[in-house]
Amino acid sequence: MELVLQSLPVLLWAALITLALAVGSMIIGLLIGVFTALARISKNRVLQKTAAFYISVIRGTPLLVQIYVVYYGLPQIGIALDPVTSGIIALSLNVGAYLSESFRAAIQSVDKGQMEAAASLGMTYGQAMRRIIIPQSIRTAIPTIGNTYIGLLKDTSLVSVITVTELLQMTSLLIAKTFEPLTLYLTAGAIYWALSAIFTALQARVEVRVARHVRQ
Numbered sequence: 001m002e003l004v005l006q007s008l009p010v011l012l013w014a015a016l017i018t019l020a021l022a023v024g025s026m027i028i029g030l031l032i033g034v035f036t037a038l039a040r041i042s043k044n045r046v047l048q049k050t051a052a053f054y055i056s057v058i059r060g061t062p063l064l065v066q067i068y069v070v071y072y073g074l075p076q077i078g079i080a081l082d083p084v085t086s087g088i089i090a091l092s093l094n095v096g097a098y099l100s101e102s103f104r105a106a107i108q109s110v111d112k113g114q115m116e117a118a119a120s121l122g123m124t125y126g127q128a129m130r131r132i133i134i135p136q137s138i139r140t141a142i143p144t145i146g147n148t149y150i151g152l153l154k155d156t157s158l159v160s161v162i163t164v165t166e167l168l169q170m171t172s173l174l175i176a177k178t179f180e181p182l183t184l185y186l187t188a189g190a191i192y193w194a195l196s197a198i199f200t201a202l203q204a205r206v207e208v209r210v211a212r213h214v215r216q
Helices: 004-042 045-060 063-077 083-109 112-120 125-162 166-177 181-215
Strands: none
Touching: 004 045, 004 083, 004 125, 004 166, 004 181, 045 063, 045 083, 063 083, 063 125, 112 125, 125 166, 125 181, 166 181
16 A cells, blocks of 8 residues: 555656547547548548548557557658657547547438538538538537547557656556556556546536537
């Protein structure tokens, strides 16, 4: 117990870094996901194929490989990035591919009559998507977005391999000093669980509010 109390401040600080990585990557990933989903459903064949190729590559390769490619591979073509930036880029590209499919399904689930109604009001395709279709699809996709974020929160542990001092990396450093792996790994696991539980509760509240808004 004494070891846990001594280590907790450092681990909590590392947990904040983990949280920042997850939130930053999720925000960028949401943008990537929306634009990729729009590319997938566009009538432009080049955009369709490019988006499909990106999704296929990301979903078909391990996240760990993607992290290595960004951090160790890009310097070979003159693009050297620090560990944190590399981690955020890799996580964002990864989560963006998965979110794009969720958004695509959510957009296509919106009744086609909504687009026709928007066109009858004189809206362009872009205006209709921005004002009507995308807001409705995001409400539909909220549960998937929440689940993806929880998965991303845990996936941040993989950036420890490129020396980002997030929760898992800090835990490993403490273990190297104390030789108490069981206690410290369990403590780190409890912190991950607490962060996930907090976000799950927030997600549930958002879903309830959205459901009330839709009913009104």
